[in-house]
Amino acid sequence: MAFDSQPKFSPDGKWIAFLSDREGSDNVWIIHPDGTGAKQVSKDPGSDFVTPSWAPDGKYIFVSKVPSGIGAYELWMYHVDGAAGFRLQSRAFTGRSAQRSAE
Helix, strand or coil: CCCEEEEEECCCCCCEEEEECCCCCCEEEEECCCCCCCEECCCCCCEEEEEEEECCCCCEEEEEEEECCCCCCEEEEEECCCCCCEEEECCCCCCCCCCCCCC
């Protein structure tokens, strides 16, 4: 049974982006709000995805992606037509927070 999660409506309300393992591994999908027209947007069997978000024009979905296992999340952009994704940034998170200097 597939696990679908993290749904986000497109800006025009005609689509929902979500994460699903319905093809065996987590990927980005879109579907109409009535449940029809499901389409796999990303095709990456070796990664984990979180926090899908729509571009204002509704043509792209941004998502954080990390290779399965240990690694740093990277910001990726996928066209809703399902073309290969584009990595937007790959700076590793160091885990350190900003500290205020003593005044």
